[in-house]
Amino acid sequence: MNQPLHIVILAAGQGTRMKSSLPKVLHCLAGRPLLHHVINTAETLGADGIHVVIGHGADNVKAATPSKSIHWALQSEQLGTGHAVAQALPQVPDDAKVLVLYGDVPLISTATLERLLSGLSEKSLALLTVRLSDPSGYGRILRNAEGKVTAIVEQKDASEEQKQIDEVNTGILAVMASHLKQWLPQLSNSNAQGEYYLTDVIAMAAQGGLAIEVAQPPCEEEVEGVNNRVQLATLERWYQHRQAERLMLEGATLADPSRVDIRGEVEIGRDLFIDINVVFEGRVRLGDGVRIGPNCVIRDAELEAGCEVMANSVIEEAHIGTNAHVGPFARIRPGTRLAEGSKIGNFVEVKKAIIGEGSKVNHLSYIGDAEIGRHVNVGAGTITCNYDGVNKFRTVMEDGAFIGSNSALVAPVTIGRDATIGAGSTITRDVAAGELAVARGKQRNIEGWERPRKKS
Numbered sequence: 001m002n003q004p005l006h007i008v009i010l011a012a013g014q015g016t017r018m019k020s021s022l023p024k025v026l027h028c029l030a031g032r033p034l035l036h037h038v039i040n041t042a043e044t045l046g047a048d049g050i051h052v053v054i055g056h057g058a059d060n061v062k063a064a065t066p067s068k069s070i071h072w073a074l075q076s077e078q079l080g081t082g083h084a085v086a087q088a089l090p091q092v093p094d095d096a097k098v099l100v101l102y103g104d105v106p107l108i109s110t111a112t113l114e115r116l117l118s119g120l121s122e123k124s125l126a127l128l129t130v131r132l133s134d135p136s137g138y139g140r141i142l143r144n145a146e147g148k149v150t151a152i153v154e155q156k157d158a159s160e161e162q163k164q165i166d167e168v169n170t171g172i173l174a175v176m177a178s179h180l181k182q183w184l185p186q187l188s189n190s191n192a193q194g195e196y197y198l199t200d201v202i203a204m205a206a207q208g209g210l211a212i213e214v215a216q217p218p219c220e221e222e223v224e225g226v227n228n229r230v231q232l233a234t235l236e237r238w239y240q241h242r243q244a245e246r247l248m249l250e251g252a253t254l255a256d257p258s259r260v261d262i263r264g265e266v267e268i269g270r271d272l273f274i275d276i277n278v279v280f281e282g283r284v285r286l287g288d289g290v291r292i293g294p295n296c297v298i299r300d301a302e303l304e305a306g307c308e309v310m311a312n313s314v315i316e317e318a319h320i321g322t323n324a325h326v327g328p329f330a331r332i333r334p335g336t337r338l339a340e341g342s343k344i345g346n347f348v349e350v351k352k353a354i355i356g357e358g359s360k361v362n363h364l365s366y367i368g369d370a371e372i373g374r375h376v377n378v379g380a381g382t383i384t385c386n387y388d389g390v391n392k393f394r395t396v397m398e399d400g401a402f403i404g405s406n407s408a409l410v411a412p413v414t415i416g417r418d419a420t421i422g423a424g425s426t427i428t429r430d431v432a433a434g435e436l437a438v439a440r441g442k443q444r445n446i447e448g449w450e451r452p453r454k455k456s
């Protein structure tokens with residue numbers, strides 16, 4: 001069918017059981033709001049329109065979802081799922097296919113939805129159902145003697161016999177907008193919850209002679225909703241386990257697949273080793289043979305082949321060149337580029353700096369707003385004084401420079417090629433190529449010095 005596809009995502013509910021001032025759909029799974037997972041999946045289906053029905057915390061939800069292409073529909077009173085879909089329909093063209101998703105069912109997959117949509121036509125309604133060992137709480141799927149779906153009955157309206165049915169409504173369905181526009185105004189709220197149930201359209205469709213085409217997801221987790229923080233944690237662990245499996249199948253050895261978290265996208269080469277308690281955020285690319293020690297956080301970074309990041313290091317918005325070493329206990333901040341074979345050691349913070357090939361900053365330093373050439377040795381405790389309280393200034397260390405320990409380089413300042421800085425210097429002026437600069441109090445040794453004695 002070539003009709004446009006419009007996706008309606010229901011997200012107006014309060015989420016009382018989250019016990020939270022944050023709207024439920026803004027709680028995060030894998031570092032992203034539940035609703036954003038659903039919107040992303042909707043986008044992969046190439047929808048012509050994505051409509052999000054909001055109510056509770058509407059302004060918060062909108063503000064947290066900066067996507068220009070979303071149509072917002074306000075449901076100021078939550079009168080039921082049928083009423084919620086009706087709020088979006090005026091913006092949906094009559095000839096469109098409509099797919100209904102839920103802002104609190106984050107892990108539904110593109111593949112399952114494509115399968116569901118393949119059952120949709122002018123003469124059918126496509127319904128996603130699932131069999132559960134414990135169906136309580138869900139709407140039950142009623143089938144006739146021929147096994148055709150005839151209706152959905154909500155738990156609260158179900159007879160004891162109907163409650164035995166283990167096939168339940170996931171809530172996800174697809175149908176032509178023209179049908180919905182005809183059915184939704186006919187919904188009644190005379191039921192146990194006094195709500196306008198979307199599920200009542202199933203009986204209307206069946207009575208109108210439409211075929212109810214049922215699809216099922218490959219696993220329950222895809223259609224599980226989040227109602228409380230226990231369910232949120234369960235889905236998070238399930239999702240993380242899938243991510244860990246993917247990394248292993250692509251060529252990474254994980255010390256413990258249950259102790260790595262991916263909150264974003266990680267692209268990897270082969271033969272990597274990732275130790276326990278590593279967190280990846282945003283977009284991360286890891287080349288062949290990369291090794292990451294325990295307790296590291298890596299966000300929006302590229303690590304080229306052969307890099308080693310040792311325990312307890314944090315890397316954000318940085319590029320780590322081939323065979324570079326970082327850590328243990330290093331902090332690499334945004335705008336850092338470490339060239340091939342460079343080395344950042346323990347208790348070193350680097351911000352917005354380029355560290356040239358083979359250069360080393362091994363111990364206890366702060367390097368900010370700096371450009372370091374090739375084969376520079378930065379001694380322990382060296383600090384770039386890049387900030388005067390108002391402005392930031394740059395420090396340049398040219399190829400082969402040697403910075404003695406405990407030096408303060410007051411920017412803007414340039415240390416020339418192969419220049420040497422004596423330990424403990426406070427450098428305020430440029431040092432030319434090959435020069436030695438020493439800027440510290442001269443040592444005086446006083447012979448025969450007598451220590452003060454205690455008065456008797």
Ligand code: UD1
Binds near residue numbers: 104199
């Ligand atoms: C619904 C289905 C039930 C199904 C279950 C699957 C109906 C009547 N029942 O029940 O058959 O088994 O989902 O989880 O559809 N929402 C709104 N506005 C409203 C009401 C709900 O936006 O006025 C949103 C909620 O935020 C939520 C979703 O719709 O994301 C489902 O609503 P909820 O009240 O949780 O429906 P259930 O009773 O779980």
Ligand code: CA
Binds near residue numbers: 225227
């Ligand atoms: Ca629910």
